[in-house]
Every structure is written in structure tokens, then in C-alpha cells.
Amino acid sequence: MSYFRSNIIAMAGYSPGEQPARGKFIKLNTNENPYPCSAKVGTAIGRATKAGLQRYPDPSARAFRVQVCELLKKHVVGISPDWILCGNGSDDLLTIITRALVEPGTYLRHTNPSYILYDTLAEIQGCRCQVIDYQPDWSLDESFHAPDAALRLAILANPNSPSGTQIDPRRVLQIATALPCPLLVDEAYADFADSHCLGLVAENEKILVTRSLSKSYALAGLRFGYLVAQPQMIEQFSKVKDSYNCDALAIAGATAAIDDQAWLGRTRAAVLATRQRLTDALERLGFQCTPSQANFVWCRHPAKSAKELYQQLKQDGVLVRYLHYPHWQPGLRISVGTNEQIDALLTLFKRYELG
Amino acid sequence: MSYFRSNIIAMAGYSPGEQPARGKFIKLNTNENPYPCSAKVGTAIGRATKAGLQRYPDPSARAFRVQVCELLKKHVVGISPDWILCGNGSDDLLTIITRALVEPGTYLRHTNPSYILYDTLAEIQGCRCQVIDYQPDWSLDESFHAPDAALRLAILANPNSPSGTQIDPRRVLQIATALPCPLLVDEAYADFADSHCLGLVAENEKILVTRSLSKSYALAGLRFGYLVAQPQMIEQFSKVKDSYNCDALAIAGATAAIDDQAWLGRTRAAVLATRQRLTDALERLGFQCTPSQANFVWCRHPAKSAKELYQQLKQDGVLVRYLHYPHWQPGLRISVGTNEQIDALLTLFKRYELG
Numbered sequence: 001m002s003y004f005r006s007n008i009i010a011m012a013g014y015s016p017g018e019q020p021a022r023g024k025f026i027k028l029n030t031n032e033n034p035y036p037c038s039a040k041v042g043t044a045i046g047r048a049t050k051a052g053l054q055r056y057p058d059p060s061a062r063a064f065r066v067q068v069c070e071l072l073k074k075h076v077v078g079i080s081p082d083w084i085l086c087g088n089g090s091d092d093l094l095t096i097i098t099r100a101l102v103e104p105g106t107y108l109r110h111t112n113p114s115y116i117l118y119d120t121l122a123e124i125q126g127c128r129c130q131v132i133d134y135q136p137d138w139s140l141d142e143s144f145h146a147p148d149a150a151l152r153l154a155i156l157a158n159p160n161s162p163s164g165t166q167i168d169p170r171r172v173l174q175i176a177t178a179l180p181c182p183l184l185v186d187e188a189y190a191d192f193a194d195s196h197c198l199g200l201v202a203e204n205e206k207i208l209v210t211r212s213l214s215k216s217y218a219l220a221g222l223r224f225g226y227l228v229a230q231p232q233m234i235e236q237f238s239k240v241k242d243s244y245n246c247d248a249l250a251i252a253g254a255t256a257a258i259d260d261q262a263w264l265g266r267t268r269a270a271v272l273a274t275r276q277r278l279t280d281a282l283e284r285l286g287f288q289c290t291p292s293q294a295n296f297v298w299c300r301h302p303a304k305s306a307k308e309l310y311q312q313l314k315q316d317g318v319l320v321r322y323l324h325y326p327h328w329q330p331g332l333r334i335s336v337g338t339n340e341q342i343d344a345l346l347t348l349f350k351r352y353e354l355g
Numbered sequence: 356m357s358y359f360r361s362n363i364i365a366m367a368g369y370s371p372g373e374q375p376a377r378g379k380f381i382k383l384n385t386n387e388n389p390y391p392c393s394a395k396v397g398t399a400i401g402r403a404t405k406a407g408l409q410r411y412p413d414p415s416a417r418a419f420r421v422q423v424c425e426l427l428k429k430h431v432v433g434i435s436p437d438w439i440l441c442g443n444g445s446d447d448l449l450t451i452i453t454r455a456l457v458e459p460g461t462y463l464r465h466t467n468p469s470y471i472l473y474d475t476l477a478e479i480q481g482c483r484c485q486v487i488d489y490q491p492d493w494s495l496d497e498s499f500h501a502p503d504a505a506l507r508l509a510i511l512a513n514p515n516s517p518s519g520t521q522i523d524p525r526r527v528l529q530i531a532t533a534l535p536c537p538l539l540v541d542e543a544y545a546d547f548a549d550s551h552c553l554g555l556v557a558e559n560e561k562i563l564v565t566r567s568l569s570k571s572y573a574l575a576g577l578r579f580g581y582l583v584a585q586p587q588m589i590e591q592f593s594k595v596k597d598s599y600n601c602d603a604l605a606i607a608g609a610t611a612a613i614d615d616q617a618w619l620g621r622t623r624a625a626v627l628a629t630r631q632r633l634t635d636a637l638e639r640l641g642f643q644c645t646p647s648q649a650n651f652v653w654c655r656h657p658a659k660s661a662k663e664l665y666q667q668l669k670q671d672g673v674l675v676r677y678l679h680y681p682h683w684q685p686g687l688r689i690s691v692g693t694n695e696q697i698d699a700l701l702t703l704f705k706r707y708e709l710g
Contacts, residue, residue, distance in 0.1 A: 003507070003537050003561070004591045008455050013594035016414050033409045042404050045604065049397050053576035053608070054388045056569070059371055088443050088578075091597045099479060100363050104459075117598075124454060124595055152358070182358050206358070214411070221408035221603035223443075236359045239368035240479055242446045243472075248576035249400065249604050253408070 007126045014120040017321055026344055028335040029319040031161070031189075031296050033218035035270065035338070037253075038263035041219065044256035045249050057248040061086040064246075064255045068226060071258055077202040082231040085238060086254075088245045090188055090212040090225030094121055096240045097184055097208065097227070098153065102127040106152040111140065113325035114157050115186065127152070133327055138165035138290070145178035152181050158197065159189040162323050162333040164292030169197045176200065176207045182233070184208045188225075189294035191216030191268060192275075198228060205230040215295055216264060217257045224254040271295050275336045281346050282334075285354055300331040304354055316348050362481045369475040372676055381699055383690040384674040386516070386544075386651050388573035390625065390693070392608075393618035396574065399611035400604050412603040416441040419601075419610045423581060426613055432557040437586040440593060441609075443600045445543055445567040445580030449476055451595045452539055452563065452582070453508065457482040461507040466495065468680035469512050470541065482507070488682055493520035493645065500533035507536050513552065514544040517678050517688040519647030524552045531555065531562045537588070539563045543580075544649035546571030546623060547630075553583060560585040570650055571619060572612045579609040626650050630691045636701050637689075640709055655686040659709055671703050 002009050017030035065081035072079050087093035094117065102108050104126040110118045112131045122129045130151070132144045144154070156175070159166045167175075176183040187209055190196040200207045208229045214220035224246065227237065246254075257263075279289050279297055287299040300306050310322035310332060324330035334345070357364050372385035420436035427434050442448035449472065457463050459481040465473045467486045477484045485506070487499045499509070511530070514521045522530075531538040542564055545551040555562045563584045569575035579601065582592065601609075612618075634644045634652055642654040655661050665677035665687060679685035689700070 003588075004455055005458050008591055008594060011594055014598055016411070016598040019411060019413060027410070030411055032411065036407045036409060041408070045404050046401065048576075049400050052391045053396070054391060054573035055382070056371070056374060056385055056387065056575040057578070058374060088602075089597065089599055091599065095597055099454075100359055103360050103481065126458065218409035220411040220599075221403075223412070223599060223602040233358075236363055239363060239366055242444065242450055243369055243371040244444055244446065244575075244578060247443075247578040247602065247605060250602060 011123040014117050026318045026341045028337050029321040031335045032220050035267050037218040038260040040256040040260045041253045044252040048252035059243045061246045061251045067255050075198040085227040085234050086246050087225045089223040090210045093210045093227045100240045101153045107150050109154040118155050145175045155184045157186040159193050159293040162298045163290050164294040166193050166293040172197050173200050176204050182206045186210050188212040192295045193293035201228050222250050222253050224250045271336050278342050296333050296335045298333050306330040306332050366478040381673045381696045383692050384676040386690045387575050392573040393615040395611040395615045396608045399607040403607035414598050416601050416606045422610050430553040440582040440589050441601050442580045444578040445565045448565045448582045455595045456508045462505050464509040473510050500530045510539045512541040514548050514649040517653045518645050519649040521548050521648040527552050528555050531559050537561045541565050543567040547650045548648035556583050577605050577608050579605045626691050633697050651688050651690045653688050661685040661687050
């Protein structure tokens with residue numbers, strides 16, 4: 001007999017992208033920002049360290065919530081700090097939301113392909129997943145918002161990974177209105193996109209939007225994300241979070257990061273320019289690329305297996321993500337690095353026989 | 356109809372101790388260490404910040420696990436890094452353990468009085484609690500290890516809060532052997548005690564020991580704790596944790612903290628000396644104090660209500676914890692501060708009419 005819940009024993013657990021402990025790799029596999037974060041972050045962390053770490057942090061991260069409301073008030077009508085819940089990375093928020101909403105006998109609905117973690121979180125809760133395939137043009141048909149008495153949560157990564165595609169906010173509102181349950185819009189990559197769904201939160205309490213500081217603010221190492229939702233929703237989710245889920249340094253660093261919108265603007269512009277260069281160059285090499293609204297490009301080559309390319313690149317010191325989802329051809333998800341990193345990748349591709 | 360699981364709607368949520376945003380208080384209410392952490396922690400955090408935060412942290416916090424094994428190998432036969440799971444504070448580990456073990460239809464057993472969070476975690480999982488009262492001498496009778504087919508987890512805070520008392524490790528081993536399920540020994544305060552249960556982990560896979568860096572290492576603001584258990588147990592718990600639950604700064608700071616055992620020795624000695632002074636002085640003022648193995652003292656005064664004393668102290672700028680548990684008389688839990696802070700508290704007590 002095992003001591004563990006049967007669904008824990010049965011599950012494999014989520015495997016994050018490779019983080020090589022040894023060797024010098026160009027890392028284009030986990031969608032990190034290639035640039036260092038705003039200098040204001042380091043200053044804030046230094047100040048918080050100096051102030052002392054012996055006290056518990058503010059359980060509600062109020063400093064951050066006040067600051068982010070200033071930023072969001074032009075998008076979200078009526079927003080105030082009680083519309084925000086902070087998390088130890090947006091993974092923490094995904095965990096909180098699934099724990100609050102789904103359980104055995106209920107369904108969590110998400111898309112294929114998308115973020116594998118949604119399946120893992122459902123497995124931990126002992127609930128089943130309804131997985132809806134994207135259409136070939138990366139749209140979603142009505143099956144994503146079809147009624148189901150046992151459905152408790154739908155999750156839409158928007159922009160999606162690995163495709164980098166985005167569902168238009170007007171369509172997201174239609175989906176949320178039709179759904180019988182909350183719709184979590186995971187906007188981890190939205191700072192790299194042309195639009196976002198923040199404005200919808202005020203229109204429908206079922207719409208929950210999560211944001212991450214990992215990618216656009218170059219703070220994957222700091223672990224900070226936030227949920228935007230109506231206060232009556234935040235109130236329930238707050239019951240599920242660990243009291244002190246965000247540490248004092250993360251709160252200080254994240255607050256400083258969002259205060260430096262000039263840094264975000266510059267970095268975003270650099271990433272988007274390199275994304276375009278990468279896409280153009282890949283297409284000239286014969287790759288089929290999906291137009292991206294994120295900080296990565298999803299591609300495959302008609303003449304060479306994605307798995308072999310991944311392995312060849314790894315041998316040559318470049319890590320990209322090889323991903324294979326049911327009903328979809330395998331492909332490579334290449335994070336947008338610096339221009340120099342992308343040049344190194346393209347040089348390797350040119351050396352391989354791709355044709 | 357609500358979108359939330361019925362047990363989430365029904366529960367109140369855990370309220371941590373007061374963290375006043377305004378005003379100057381002497382904080383003796385949340386068992387924080389009154390001294391700043393080792394200077395090595397700040398250096399390590401500075402170095403990690405400078406190295407950049409744009410990359411994800413090591414999901415397994417290997418640097419910390421290697422370092423802590425060096426420290427623990429004299430206590431735990433055969434320990435290696437796969438005996439350790441790191442958490443975003445030990446609350447994160449308590450969450451992981453309850454998610455892996457308990458569910459509706461099962462029981463979690465713990466003691467009264469103890470850490471209220473155990474009830475909250477059971478409520479979130481939708482399982483019931485069996486709450487076993489301590490005996491008047493703070494021992495546990497056989498009902499704590501009585502067989503029950505639906506029992507999946509027993510939790511023993513050792514030293515316990517609010518009592519500061521400790522069950523002897525030999526007795527803990529008896530309890531674990533008799534229990535049909537894992538026994539989590541929450542050793543958040545063990546660095547202030549005369550003994551601990553780390554050595555038992557090698558003797559019985561059911562024994563899980565959690566440690567926190569919040570109190571003894573003065574790092575409540577950093578959020579770092581660890582679980583010591585046999586590798587086959589760690590493997591299952593690992594499936595439940597968020598991939599990147601510990602951030603890069605916390606891993607660096609925690610690793611530096613446990614590397615400075617000289618700091619720990621000095622700080623522990625200071626806290627224990629002040630604990631003795633506090634206890635002696637309280638007893639001279641007529642308080643009944645429970646002998647403490649932790650960094651706080653649990654006391655009540657026969658002539659004055661604990662609630663009134665708490666309120667009077669708060670008005671006078673000193674926060675202590677007023678706690679009232681079923682079947683027990685209410686009391687005050689007073690954290691061991693600096694000598695100056697304790698002097699300020701004692702001066703107030705002398706001014707109040709306690710006779």
C-alpha cells in the first residue's frame with residue numbers, strides 16, 4: 001500500500017525545460033528574456049536586503065498591488081488593489097486557481113497544443129481534462145465554449161505556447177460569455193503581443209487574467225506574477241494561497257520593475273525586432289514559421305526532422321525546445337535571444353544540410 | 356451558484372499574525388528573530404542579483420541541498436541531496452505534503468493547541484481533521500497514534516506553538532511506528548530546542564521532518580524551508596511542487612545562511628539567554644509560564660485576562676499574540692525579542708496592575 005493519493009502515484013510530474021548545470025550553452029529553450037532586468041530592480045533588492053530579512057513580508061504585497069493599479073487603470077475600468085492577487089510566479093497563481101475551482105468529478109478544459117502544466121495541475125487535483133484542439137489556423141471552434149455541467153475552469157494561454165498565436169480579445173469575451181465557468185486567460189507572453197485581455201476583466205467576473213514578470217521583465221529568477229480579477233473572485237482565491245507566498249525581495253524587485261516602463265518599452269522593441277529577423281531568416285532557410293505574438297517562434301522544416309535538428313543544435317551548444325503534441329507535427333520552439341545568439345543559431349542552421 | 360469548490364466557499368482562510376503597516380511597534384507576535392541575518396546572506400544575494408535574474412532558478416535548488424547535507428550528515432545516516440526537498444518557506448512544504456496525501460474521505464490528525472494552518476490546509480483539500488488535545492502536562496496519550504483506516508497524515512509541531520513544549524524524539528519514534536500513515540514533524544523551532552527528530556528519518560520512511568529558515572536564521576522575509584525524508588517519499592512530493600518554487604535569491608541566501616553556523620550559534624545563545632530572562636521575570640510578576648524549547652514563551656496571568664493584557668500592550672506599542680484554543684484557557688504567546696525589547700515589555704507589565 002502507498003501512503004500517497006492514487007492520482008499522485010499515477011502521475012509523472014511536470015518536467016521544466018532543460019537548465020544545464022554544466023557547459024556553456026546558448027539557451028533558447030525556456031523563453032527567458034536575453035537581457036538583464038531594469039537596474040532599478042537591483043537597487044530595490046539591495047535596499048530591501050539592507051533593511052533586513054528577519055521580518056515576514058507583507059502577506060498581500062500591497063506595495064506592488066498599488067503600483068500595478070496605476071499601470072492598469074487605463075485598461076481596467078474601476079480597478080483597485082483588491083482586484084490583484086500576487087503569486088510566486090504565475091505558476092503559483094495557476095496552482096491557486098485550480099485548487100480553488102476543480103476537484104474529482106469535475107473538468108478543466110484547455111487547448112492542444114498548449115502549456116503542459118495545465119494537465120499536471122488537473123492531475124494533482126484529481127480532475128479530468130477536456131482538451132480542445134486548435135484549428136489548423138490556430139483559431140478555436142465552438143467546442144471550446146460548449147456547455148458541460150461538470151466543467152469548472154477553462155484555461156486559454158494567450159498568446160499561446162508553443163504557437164505564439166493569439167486569440168483576439170473580442171473573441172475571448174465571446175468565449176467567456178458562453179462558458180458556464182471561469183475562463184483563465186494566461187497572459188504570460190502578452191507584453192510581446194499587439195493586444196491583451198485585461199480590459200475584459202471589468203466586463204465579466206468569469207474572466208481571470210494572469211501575468212508573469214518572468215519573460216517581459218526579465219525576472220524569471222525572481223518568481224513573481226499577478227492575477228487580475230474582480231474582487232469577489234480574488235477574495236476566494238486568497239483563501240487558498242500560502243500566507244507569505246511572495247518574499248520581501250521579490251515584492252521589492254517586482255514593484256521596481258513595473259515602475260520602469262521605459263525599460264520595458266526598449267526591451268520589448270529589441271525582442272520584437274529580433275523576432276522578425278529570426279522569422280525572416282528561418283523562412284529563407286525553408287522553415288515553416290507560425291507568426292508569433294510572443295518572445296519565441298514555433299517552426300518546423302519540411303525536409304529535416306525537428307528532433308534531429310534539436311539534437312544537432314544541442315551538440316553544437318544551442319538549446320531550443322523540441323515539442324511533440326498529439327495530433328500535431330513535432331516542431332521547434334525557439335526563444336528570441338539577443339541578435340548575437342540568433343546569429344549563432346542561424347550560422348549553425350546554414351551549416352546543416354537543410355535542403 | 357458559485358464557481359468555487361464548496362469547501363473553499365465555506366472556509367474562512369488563515370489569518371497570519373498582525374503585520375502593522377503603520378506606527379512603530381515592538382513586534383513580539385510572530386516569532387521572528389529580532390537580530391539581522393548573517394552578513395554572508397546579503398553578500399550572496401548581492402552576487403546573485405548581479406549575476407542576473409533573467410534565467411529561471413534551479414528547480415531543485417541543488418546548491419542548497421548539497422550544502423545542507425554536509426550539515427545534516429552527522430545526524431542522518433546515509434543522507435544525500437535526494438533526501439531534501441526545498442520549499443518557499445516551510446508553509447509551502449506543508450501545502451505540498453497535504454496535497455500529496457489527503458483528500459475528501461480521509462483524515463488529517465494533529466494536536467490542540469497547535470498551528471492553525473494545519474486546519475486550513477485540510478479544509479482546502481476537503482479532508483476532515485482529527486484534533487487530539489495535549490494532556491495537561493503537554494504530553495500526548497495513545498489517541499494520537501490510534502489506528503484509523505481513513506487516516507492519511509499526522510502532524511506534530513515539535514517544539515509546538517503556542518506552548519513551546521517538545522515531545523522527546525524517542526517518543527516521536529514510538530508514535531510514528533504505531534501510526535498507519537506518515538508523521539510530519541514540523542520542526543520550525545527546533546534550532547532553539549535541546550533535541551530534534553532529524554535522526555529518525557533514516558529509521559522510518561513515515562517520518563517527515565520540515566525545517567524553516569524563518570526563525571533561527573532570521574530569514575522570514577526570504578521564504579525558505581526544507582523537508583528531510585527518505586528519497587522514495589521525496590520523489591512523490593516533488594511531483595506536487597511548483598517547478599520553480601524557490602527563487603534564485605532565496606536559494607543563494609539560504610545556502611549562505613546555513614554555511615554560517617558560527618552566526619547561528621551566537622544568535623541561538625542570545626535568544627536562549629533572553630528567553631530565560633523573560634521567563635524568570637514573567638514568573639516574578641505572577642505569570643504562569645510553560646517552559647519553552649522555542650523562541651517564544653506561552654504564559655497567562657491568574658489575575659488578569661490575557662485579552663485585556665494583549666489590548667493594553669497594543670495600545671502601548673507592543674504586539675504580542677493573544678491566542679484562545681478550544682478546551683484551553685486563553686494566553687499570550689510572547690516572542691523572544693532583543694533584551695531591550697523585552698525590557699520595554701516588562702516595564703509595561705510592571706506598570707499595569709497585575710495583582
